[in-house]
Amino acid sequence: MTPNIAQDHFSLFGLPTAYVLDAVALERAYREIQARIHPDRFVNSGEAEKRASLQWATRVNEAYRTLKDPVLRAKYLLEQAGEDVGFETNTAMAPEFLMRQMELRESLEEARDSAALDALSAQLLRDRQRLEAILAAKIDGEKDYPAAVATLRELQFLSRFGEEIHEAHEALDR
Numbered sequence: 001m002t003p004n005i006a007q008d009h010f011s012l013f014g015l016p017t018a019y020v021l022d023a024v025a026l027e028r029a030y031r032e033i034q035a036r037i038h039p040d041r042f043v044n045s046g047e048a049e050k051r052a053s054l055q056w057a058t059r060v061n062e063a064y065r066t067l068k069d070p071v072l073r074a075k076y077l078l079e080q081a082g083e084d085v086g087f088e089t090n091t092a093m094a095p096e097f098l099m100r101q102m103e104l105r106e107s108l109e110e111a112r113d114s115a116a117l118d119a120l121s122a123q124l125l126r127d128r129q130r131l132e133a134i135l136a137a138k139i140d141g142e143k144d145y146p147a148a149v150a151t152l153r154e155l156q157f158l159s160r161f162g163e164e165i166h167e168a169h170e171a172l173d174r
Contacts, residue, residue, distance in 0.1 A: 009063040019139040030064045131155040
């Protein structure tokens, strides 16, 4: 187990610190590290090695999960830059976005079939891609972290809304 457990998530996987990420390289690095540190490899080892392996596996899994998810990756980067994303404490949003949220919620309430939910999912995907592109520009290009925080909060809402669409699909299937 040669990597340093205290490394930031990007260094842990040998990736550049950036919002735009090579998903294939992340996956490859994750699998390589897991192959070396997975607790199953240390079944016949001493307690200290088993404990270290478990700590490493937990650390690597957390870092991987964070970097793989666009919302968690942006949150991590912004926190590393000293920004307080304040999902729980700062709920202020632009009036335009609040109106959009209300429209989306009404559309979800009115959706009566899979076709309507699929249309909402397609719109949600386009909106998420647009916000992810804005985040990439704000974080990687402009280093405008306060603006990125506002965009991230919108993306966070869309992620949760996507979960609600998924739940509505499941309710139709019952």
